[in-house]
Amino acid sequence: MAELKRPNILYIMADQMAAPLLKMYDPASVIKTPNLDRLASEGVVFDSAYCNSPLCAPSRFTMVSGLLPSKIGGYDNAAELKSDVPTYAHYLRKEGYHTALAGKMHFIGADQLHGFEQRLTSDIYPGDFGWSVNWDEPEVRLDYFHNMSSILDAGPVVRTNQLDYDDEVVHKSKQYLFDHVRFRNGQPFSLTVSMTHPHDPYNMTKDYWEMYEDVDIPLPKTPAFPQDEQDPHSKRLLNVIDLWGKEMPADKIRAARRAYFSACTYVDTKIGQLLKVLEDTGLAEDTIVVFTGDHGDMLGERGLWYKMSWYEGAARVPMIVHAPSRFQAKRVRENVSTMDLLPTFVGMVGSSIRPGLVMDGVSLMPYITGEQGLKTDTVLGEYMGEGTQSPLVMIRRGPWKFVYSPMDPPQLFNLENDPQELVNLAAGYAATLPSRAETIKQEARKVPEGLPPTPPNGPTFNFDPSALIFPELPQTAPGTNNEAKKDIPSIIGSFMQEAAARWDFDAIIADVLESQRRRRLVYSALIKGVPTIWDYAPPVDASALYVRNQGKGVLDDVEFLSRWPRVQKA
Numbered sequence: 001m002a003e004l005k006r007p008n009i010l011y012i013m014a015d016q017m018a019a020p021l022l023k024m025y026d027p028a029s030v031i032k033t034p035n036l037d038r039l040a041s042e043g044v045v046f047d048s049a050y051c052n053s054p055l056c057a058p059s060r061f062t063m064v065s066g067l068l069p070s071k072i073g074g075y076d077n078a079a080e081l082k083s084d085v086p087t088y089a090h091y092l093r094k095e096g097y098h099t100a101l102a103g104k105m106h107f108i109g110a111d112q113l114h115g116f117e118q119r120l121t122s123d124i125y126p127g128d129f130g131w132s133v134n135w136d137e138p139e140v141r142l143d144y145f146h147n148m149s150s151i152l153d154a155g156p157v158v159r160t161n162q163l164d165y166d167d168e169v170v171h172k173s174k175q176y177l178f179d180h181v182r183f184r185n186g187q188p189f190s191l192t193v194s195m196t197h198p199h200d201p202y203n204m205t206k207d208y209w210e211m212y213e214d215v216d217i218p219l220p221k222t223p224a225f226p227q228d229e230q231d232p233h234s235k236r237l238l239n240v241i242d243l244w245g246k247e248m249p250a251d252k253i254r255a256a257r258r259a260y261f262s263a264c265t266y267v268d269t270k271i272g273q274l275l276k277v278l279e280d281t282g283l284a285e286d287t288i289v290v291f292t293g294d295h296g297d298m299l300g301e302r303g304l305w306y307k308m309s310w311y312e313g314a315a316r317v318p319m320i321v322h323a324p325s326r327f328q329a330k331r332v333r334e335n336v337s338t339m340d341l342l343p344t345f346v347g348m349v350g351s352s353i354r355p356g357l358v359m360d361g362v363s364l365m366p367y368i369t370g371e372q373g374l375k376t377d378t379v380l381g382e383y384m385g386e387g388t389q390s391p392l393v394m395i396r397r398g399p400w401k402f403v404y405s406p407m408d409p410p411q412l413f414n415l416e417n418d419p420q421e422l423v424n425l426a427a428g429y430a431a432t433l434p435s436r437a438e439t440i441k442q443e444a445r446k447v448p449e450g451l452p453p454t455p456p457n458g459p460t461f462n463f464d465p466s467a468l469i470f471p472e473l474p475q476t477a478p479g480t481n482n483e484a485k486k487d488i489p490s491i492i493g494s495f496m497q498e499a500a501a502r503w504d505f506d507a508i509i510a511d512v513l514e515s516q517r518r519r520r521l522v523y524s525a526l527i528k529g530v531p532t533i534w535d536y537a538p539p540v541d542a543s544a545l546y547v548r549n550q551g552k553g554v555l556d557d558v559e560f561l562s563r564w565p566r567v568q569k570a
Helices: 034-042 056-065 088-094 161-183 206-212 232-240 250-281 338-348 365-369 427-432 437-442 482-502 505-526 555-562
Strands: 008-015 044-050 098-103 155-157 189-198 203-205 287-293 319-322 330-337 378-383 392-397 400-405 408-414
Touching (some): 008 338, 034 250, 034 287, 034 319, 044 365, 056 338, 088 098, 088 189, 088 338, 098 161, 155 206, 155 250, 161 250, 189 250, 203 250, 206 250, 232 408, 250 287, 287 338, 330 338, 330 365, 330 378, 338 365, 392 482, 400 482, 408 482, 427 482
Parallel strands (some): 008 189, 008 287, 098 189, 155 203
Antiparallel strands (some): 287 319, 378 392, 392 400, 400 408
16 A cells, blocks of 8 residues: 655634534534534534534634643633744644644744744734733623624625634635645645635524524523523523623524524535535545544523533534545544643644643544553643633543632532533532632732733743543443442542642632733823724735736746646647
């Protein structure tokens, strides 16, 4: 058998696409995604894939770097990823790949490339510090926060900002693939295509909207909880999105979900266009297609919307690896995360992580190929964005999901028995667990006069995570018998011990506060006078486009080189 060429990697991302809603995970789903369904039937599907922070920028920073948000200062949607943090683009570029990015990545600051040799579009969101969260004034709703207009105004449209963006992203991506096959001889590519749909606002063009005209749009499986019965973090989120004390009418919920479903079909159609270019250009055989997302969307489940939560709708993401000539189609049940993609991409191209550098992600190649390697069945998560005043962490292992914040009572769910997360198994034990909630509420968080000193590059931890990857937790489903019920306190205790060992909450809180204060000061200065702009502008050299008299050669040569497939000349 001939040795396979080094593969190209086409990495496609959707924004805010909730895995539990898709047909590849729920056969009863009414969402129409024929291209994703084909990829899933022919590829490796991860049934329990998660983001590591349910917010756009922190999730993406962790995904590109393989490091948890607290390690890289990825606290919110205005945090900066430092230029010396290696990304998968750096690793693949070092291996000789042409690395390109089309679409959203939410990079903040002067470095808008982070290892990508070429960026085909600008970002859809600002590249400055203007969207920093402010823990010093937690009761203030900032003007960029989500509100309910996305639900109340949901419906068909002719055009939107997001349609402008994604149409450009996919057009430029298709052009990149055409240019690759025509002009880049022998060099493999890694192209990341990151669309902003189906992220709210929930709007879509009439043609996609009408695909669901005769479809019974389901309401959320878990109806809205009474707001005073929500968990503490969810109560804060209801205030963040301006839903506290309000109810959403069923017709508005259905309209928002219909628009969201329509947007998922739009994304699927764009994926189909990219796959067709791979086929038409002969690139499909040598290209690994990877599909996932940055986080999900609650879409009305439990009365919650958008993301910013560790519940399944917000935290679970789709994940497919498609390369039928290389990897046998299968389903992977174990828990994995987008943090694992960097070491996975590095493994796909036959390289390895640089020794001596910290890496939180774990390669998924043992799941994909069956080769020997570490399988942790574990996802770690951190959230320090809107609605928090202290870190909200998550550990997902086996059937268990454990959520903890120093401010709030812990949560423990067994997702095999309770996939809708209706029973918090830690509720009866919360009073006996250590809590800093009252201490945090009473702390005087006064902004210091002048700029705080620059802290080290995030908190450091004198802790070996491998020591706690496989704690001896009972695998018996809780609630099935009295013996299983007796195990719950020990399970909670084990997770609490692991959380205390993994995370220095005091250090993270201090670092978040200093980061927020520095960024607010810098932003307030840079918008004075002539604003300092970091938003990426793709360079365009008109003299290198199409037909020109200088630098492009004679007309016949230009037409010959631009045609694919090329005419074989005698």
